[in-house]
Amino acid sequence: MTWDAQATVLADQLGRLLSAPTPLRASRYVNRVSVLYHHVECSALDDAGAPVALSPFDVLRDAVHRSGDTAWSDGRASLPDTTTSVRWGPHAADATTATLFVDVVDDEDFKTLRALNGSRLLFDIGPRACTLARVPDRPLQCSNCQQYGHAAVRCRAAPACGFCAGPHHTHHHEALAKRPGPTVHVAKCVGCAAGLP
Known part of the structure; x- marks a missing residue:
C-alpha cells in the first residue's frame, strides 16, 4: 500500500472517530x-x-x-x-x-x-x-555576564552569576554561598533579576 493510500485510510478512520463534519485530509x-x-x-x-x-x-x-x-x-x-x-x-x-x-x-x-x-x-x-544555513538550537549566551548575543571571549561587562545574579562569576558561587555572613544566595534570573519560584 502506498503512502498516499495509507494516509487516506488513516484520515477516513480518524474522521469517523472524531465525527468530523468535513472529511479530513492527510498530507x-x-x-x-x-x-x-x-x-x-x-x-x-x-x-x-x-x-x-x-x-x-x-x-x-x-x-x-x-x-x-x-x-x-x-x-x-x-x-x-x-x-x-x-x-x-x-x-x-x-x-x-x-x-x-x-x-x-x-x-x-x-x-x-x-x-x-x-x-x-x-x-x-x-x-x-x-x-x-545552520540555525543554532538556542541563542548564544555569555558565560561571564549571562546576557544573550555574545560570547564571554568578547565580553567586557562585569561578571554576573548564572545562579543568583550576584556580581561574581558562576564558578565562584558555591564558595561564596558557603561563607558565613548575611549574604543570601537565592536563585535569580540575571535578565529580570527576579526570584524564581
Whole structure:
C-alpha cells in the first residue's frame, strides 16, 4: 500500500472517530529549510552612479536561469509562499555584497537539500556555492555576564552569576554561598533579576 493510500485510510478512520463534519485530509510531512549563498551582489549603480538595492528574488531567478542548475530548473526546489522566502542577510547600508538566504520546501528525506547543497549558481559577481544555513538550537549566551548575543571571549561587562545574579562569576558561587555572613544566595534570573519560584 502506498503512502498516499495509507494516509487516506488513516484520515477516513480518524474522521469517523472524531465525527468530523468535513472529511479530513492527510498530507506528507514538509520540511522548510534555508540555504544560503555568500557574497552575492546586493546593489548596483543606476545611470547617475547612485547605488540601487537589488531584489533578492530577481537576483536568484537570474542566477538560476544563467546557471542552468538542474536542482532549481527541474522543479525539485520550490519556495514557500512568503514574502521573506528569498531575502538578504544582515549587511551594512553601503555594502555591495550580502548573503542571500533562500527558504526551500523539502520532503521528509531532504532530497532537495541534498541536491542543492554544494551546487553552484552563477551570479553577476561570479559563481557561488550553496550551503546549508545552520540555525543554532538556542541563542548564544555569555558565560561571564549571562546576557544573550555574545560570547564571554568578547565580553567586557562585569561578571554576573548564572545562579543568583550576584556580581561574581558562576564558578565562584558555591564558595561564596558557603561563607558565613548575611549574604543570601537565592536563585535569580540575571535578565529580570527576579526570584524564581
